[in-house]
Amino acid sequence: MRIDVLTLFPEMFDVFDYSLMGKAQEKQLFTLVRHNIRDYSADKHKRCDDYPFGGGAGMVMMPQPIHDCIEAVDPEHKALRIYMSPRGKTLTQKKVAELSQCDRLLILCGHYEGVDQRVIDADIDCEISVGDYVLSGGEIPAMVLIDSVARYIPDVLGNSQATVEESFSDNLLEYPQYTRPQEFNGMKVPEVLVSGNHAMVDKWRREQSHEITRKLRPDLLDKGEL
Numbered sequence: 001m002r003i004d005v006l007t008l009f010p011e012m013f014d015v016f017d018y019s020l021m022g023k024a025q026e027k028q029l030f031t032l033v034r035h036n037i038r039d040y041s042a043d044k045h046k047r048c049d050d051y052p053f054g055g056g057a058g059m060v061m062m063p064q065p066i067h068d069c070i071e072a073v074d075p076e077h078k079a080l081r082i083y084m085s086p087r088g089k090t091l092t093q094k095k096v097a098e099l100s101q102c103d104r105l106l107i108l109c110g111h112y113e114g115v116d117q118r119v120i121d122a123d124i125d126c127e128i129s130v131g132d133y134v135l136s137g138g139e140i141p142a143m144v145l146i147d148s149v150a151r152y153i154p155d156v157l158g159n160s161q162a163t164v165e166e167s168f169s170d171n172l173l174e175y176p177q178y179t180r181p182q183e184f185n186g187m188k189v190p191e192v193l194v195s196g197n198h199a200m201v202d203k204w205r206r207e208q209s210h211e212i213t214r215k216l217r218p219d220l221l222d223k224g225e226l
Contacts, residue, residue: 088127
């Protein structure tokens with residue numbers, strides 16, 4: 001998979017040069033390409049924002065630099081073009097799995113008060129939100145999307161079951177996890193987990209997922225497999 005991210009701050013995505021994502025790129029399991037929108041500005045000072053028509057607080061990103069950047073990066077429109085926006089459809093684990101099946105994604109990060117609507121109408125396929133709150137820019141939401149999608153790419157995690165058993169995979173929260181030592185500060189690992197009985201372990205984990213979801217996110221139980 002190739003992921004192109006269009007941003008005013010490409011250095012923010014250096015986080016993907018480390019840990020699992022850095023190793024995955026070294027193995028060429030996916031490619032993350034950063035594009036600085038300012039490089040495509042026709043303004044001699046490389047400005048990418050201006051005052052909004054109709055007045056109001058803040059600045060709006062101009063359509064020309066974004067449009068030209070998109071045309072240069074994806075001239076044949078082979079990528080699914082995503083704009084990270086608080087008004088978009090909420091990113092869910094189901095949506096993450098769907099996006100992981102794409103060969104190529106192009107992610108636009110807005111900033112300031114947003115992006116000129118004309119470039120959204122002309123060049124964007126869908127808008128995605130990471131939650132009902134507002135951030136100063138689309139870079140952090142884009143990082144959330146990239147990280148969550150990349151985890152579905154084969155061999156990135158090194159364990160094909162990892163994305164199957166984790167939270168929200170079936171609208172339930174994940175069961176508790178334990179590791180060595182078997183006893184810590186007087187607290188012991190549940191006996192079932194060291195019993196060697198895999199059927200009982202699976203049953204316990206399922207029951208724990210339901211119980212934790214019931215306590216912390218009961219709204220998910222209406223959607224989950226009861």
